[in-house]
Amino acid sequence: MACIEARGLRKAFGTTIAVDGINLRVEEGRILGLIGPNGAGKTTALNAILGLTPYQGELRVLGRDPWTEREKLMRDACFIADVAVLPRWMRVWQALDYFAGVHPRFDRAKAEGFLAKTTIGRASKVRELSKGMVAQMHLALVMAVDAKLLVLDEPTLGLDILYRKQFYDSLLNDYFDRSRTIVVTTHQVEEIQDVLTDVMFINRGRIVFDCSMEEFETRYLEVMVNPEQIAAARALKPIHERQVFGRSILLFDRVERQQLAALGDVRTPSIADLFVAVLSNQSGAAQGGAR
Amino acid sequence: MSTPSNSASGSPLESQVTAPAVITASRRMYWSVRRELWESRSIYIAPLAAAAVSLFGFLTALTFSPVHRHQPLDVPYEFAAALIMGTGFIVGIFYSLDALYGERRDRSILFWKSLPVSDLTTVLSKFAIPLIILPLLSFGITIVTQFVMLLLSSVVLLGSGLSVGTLGARMSFFHMSLMLLYHILTVHGLWYAPLYGWLLLVSAWAPRAPFIWAFLPPFVIWGVERIAFRTSHFLGMLQYRLTGPEPSASTARRGNLMEMMSALTPLQFFSTPGLWVGLAVAAIFLTAAVRLRRYREPI
Numbered sequence: 001m002a003c004i005e006a007r008g009l010r011k012a013f014g015t016t017i018a019v020d021g022i023n024l025r026v027e028e029g030r031i032l033g034l035i036g037p038n039g040a041g042k043t044t045a046l047n048a049i050l051g052l053t054p055y056q057g058e059l060r061v062l063g064r065d066p067w068t069e070r071e072k073l074m075r076d077a078c079f080i081a082d083v084a085v086l087p088r089w090m091r092v093w094q095a096l097d098y099f100a101g102v103h104p105r106f107d108r109a110k111a112e113g114f115l116a117k118t119t120i121g122r123a124s125k126v127r128e129l130s131k132g133m134v135a136q137m138h139l140a141l142v143m144a145v146d147a148k149l150l151v152l153d154e155p156t157l158g159l160d161i162l163y164r165k166q167f168y169d170s171l172l173n174d175y176f177d178r179s180r181t182i183v184v185t186t187h188q189v190e191e192i193q194d195v196l197t198d199v200m201f202i203n204r205g206r207i208v209f210d211c212s213m214e215e216f217e218t219r220y221l222e223v224m225v226n227p228e229q230i231a232a233a234r235a236l237k238p239i240h241e242r243q244v245f246g247r248s249i250l251l252f253d254r255v256e257r258q259q260l261a262a263l264g265d266v267r268t269p270s271i272a273d274l275f276v277a278v279l280s281n282q283s284g285a286a287q288g289g290a291r
Numbered sequence: 292m293s294t295p296s297n298s299a300s301g302s303p304l305e306s307q308v309t310a311p312a313v314i315t316a317s318r319r320m321y322w323s324v325r326r327e328l329w330e331s332r333s334i335y336i337a338p339l340a341a342a343a344v345s346l347f348g349f350l351t352a353l354t355f356s357p358v359h360r361h362q363p364l365d366v367p368y369e370f371a372a373a374l375i376m377g378t379g380f381i382v383g384i385f386y387s388l389d390a391l392y393g394e395r396r397d398r399s400i401l402f403w404k405s406l407p408v409s410d411l412t413t414v415l416s417k418f419a420i421p422l423i424i425l426p427l428l429s430f431g432i433t434i435v436t437q438f439v440m441l442l443l444s445s446v447v448l449l450g451s452g453l454s455v456g457t458l459g460a461r462m463s464f465f466h467m468s469l470m471l472l473y474h475i476l477t478v479h480g481l482w483y484a485p486l487y488g489w490l491l492l493v494s495a496w497a498p499r500a501p502f503i504w505a506f507l508p509p510f511v512i513w514g515v516e517r518i519a520f521r522t523s524h525f526l527g528m529l530q531y532r533l534t535g536p537e538p539s540a541s542t543a544r545r546g547n548l549m550e551m552m553s554a555l556t557p558l559q560f561f562s563t564p565g566l567w568v569g570l571a572v573a574a575i576f577l578t579a580a581v582r583l584r585r586y587r588e589p590i
Contacts, residue, residue, distance in 0.1 A: 052404060052588065070585075074407040075311070081401035085589075087330065088397060094329050101322030102408050104311040138402075146311070 001063055003028045003149055003181040004049055008057035011044050018044040020205035021057065026198075028148070029178040033192055034185045035275055036202035042185045045202065046153050049183075050079050062148055075104055078142045079151040083135050083158055088127040092120055092137060099141055111144035114174065132163035139167060143175045150175075152184040164188060168195050189272045199271055201278055209278045221252050222269035223260045233263045240277030251277050319408055323416035324424065331386050334420060338429050341378040342436040345371035349440050353447050368440060372433045372471055379429035380479065383421030387490035390417040391584055392501045398589040410584045414491065418577060421487040426479040434468055477560050478535050485569040486532065488576030495583040498590060531565065 004026040011019040019041045026032050036042045048055040051070030059066065064073050086095070092115065099106045115122075118136045126134055135156065142150065156164040172195060176182060186192055199216060201209035211219070225233040225248050234241075236259070238250035251269055252260060260266045328334055349367050391414070394400040403413065441464060493505040512525050560566065 047588075050405075052401075054586070070404070071407050071409040074405060079405045081405065082398065085398045085401040087394075087399040087402060089330050091329075094326070098322055098326050099406070101325070102314060102319050102406055104314045104407070 001028075002026060002060075003030075004059075004061050004183070006049075006057065006059045009045065009048060009059055010056040011041075011048060011053065017205050019048065019055070022202075022205070022207055024200075024207065026181060026183065028181055030197045031176065031182045031184070031195055032198045032200060033189070033196040033271070034183060034200050034202060035189055035271065036185070037279070040202045041205040042202055043153055044205075046079075046151055046183070046185065050077070050081075050151060052081075076147055077149040077151065078145050078147040079153070080138055080142060080155045081153050083131060083138075083155065086126045086134055086138055088125070090126050091122075092124050093122045095126075095137070095141060099144070103145060105146040106141075107144045107146065111140050114140035114143055114170070132159050135159055135163060135167060139170065143170070148180060150180065150182045152182065152186075154186055155184070156186065156188065164191055168192060171195075189275065190270055193271050196271075201275055203279055203282060208282055209274075216271075216274075217268050219254055220269050220274055221255065221257060221260055221266055222249055222273065223252065223264045223266050224249050225264040229263045233260075236260075239281060240273075242273075242276075314407075316412070319412050320416055320419075323408060323412055324419055327390075327416060327420050328424070331389075331420075333382055334386060334425060335428055335432075337378050337382045338375050338425075338432045341375045342371070342432050345374050345436055346439060350443065353443060368437050368467065371436050371440065375433045375436065376426075376429045376475060376479065379425045380483075383425045383479075383483075383487065384490060386425075387417070387421055387487050388494050388501045388505055390420075390491060391495040391580065391587075392497055395587055395590045400584075400587065400589055410581050414495075414577060414581045414584060418487060418491060422480050422484060426475040429479075430472055430475045433471060437464070437467070473557075477557075481566060482532075482535055482569065484573035485576065488573035488580070492576040492580045492583070495580040495587065532569065 002025045004024060006022055006024040009019055009022040009024065010017070022041075022045060024045075034042050034045070044053065047053040048059060049061050049066060051061075051066030051068075051073055054067050061073060062076050066073050090098075096108055096111055099111070100108045115137070118133065118140070120129060120133050120137055126137070129137065139155075156167050159167070168191065171182070184192060184196075193213075196213055198212050199209070200207055200211075223233065224244075227247070230248055233248075233250050236252060236255050239253050240251040242249050251273060257266055345367070349371070352367065394403060490505055494501050497504040509525070509529060513523065513529075516522060516525050
């Protein structure tokens, strides 16, 4: 059984279509990065997956319909919707007590262990903590839940680099095992490139790119082309070309590494570069189609 | 107040293999109510403050105006009860208005919804505060306050040579407490249920300013009815709801609101159609609030 399975998932707000018929299948044990520009429909899609918003189409999360079975789903799924949604009046011990009180899969000792690694005091109120500490606290709570699915929607927005790094490190080292599934959206794509097992680009409510990181690394290559070989390089049909310090960097899809090595320095592109390439090609194609 | 709980027992390895704990519906409800008390501390602070004020006033009266010692002493007792319960009622109104609005405003609804607690449990736990928790709390605080007042005046009376027994007879403390409990459970709990239901519904729905949305519609209905039909049935209905079921003429002698509202015997009270209509209306409001919360997102 797939962890998340969507067919023709659609959601409109009035005349604005936020999610436009998404087909999606996330297997167990994957870490999927959902990447998209602002307003692409990422959060709406995640909200549908988490049972926070009604939708059209078919959607099963851990075998359940999230909209009608949110309460049951939340026993096996966890999410951090945003930084700073922890209630500001809450004290750390209250959060621990409450989780232990209502969540069947919460392991209090584990949460206390995670918190012990931070400087967060047991009696602190959320409002007294810095943004980074609130994120640490929320992560400690969520990681102590033995969930099958964890959804993170911009969990590190507005945090400094140290907290961001720490966040993903502890997620990988202390939480992730092959039986859990994690779905994460973020704008800091570079930082999670090594974390992900799969990547998906979403734009204007549609999935425009979907691939595993293994495939990504074998398929896509980036070459900083020597100026005298630029014509030869362009003949290989790069999917994108950009200029850095006066030199051309060309992005290729499914071109032999040896062939490219002759043209300049070859390396694996970053997800961000591929994202820009895919999106600019797409908008170019869309404009071409419109004419 | 942090409970160490199971942190001492069980290594991380052990805890990994333990089966998920069984969380009963009543346990979820208990923790949901508990978290309301953590969040809105005015639920118990305000009645306590009212109690402190009454005690202070009573003490001042005992100390500085000896005349009071020979007056019927149940007047300050009833006043203390009215003050504490009135405070509880007002707290209940403001609490209900903010209950489902505040969590959307501060976005914490996203946190609450990430936990396996249904919208029904959440709304019912919030409804339980003005319906059960506040009345019982006010009752408890009132009883303790009155008891302290009784002790204080006994000390003063002993000092002045009067027998305490006459005071006890006059007061019939036990009888008064029972009356109070009956009043608080029937009127503040059951009779006012549709009022709290309405406030919770507005609080779940209002895009902003729940206070205005709660009080404007009744005002508009009253105005429209007055202009269009030159009647005021709606106002009468509201008054009926606020003042409680009609007492019989004989029991209304003292003009005390609490006495008036408690004047009905349980049989009379539970056979008042207004009670059941009110409870049905409350159920409708609550159902709507539960449904709304399911659809609601942060504002």
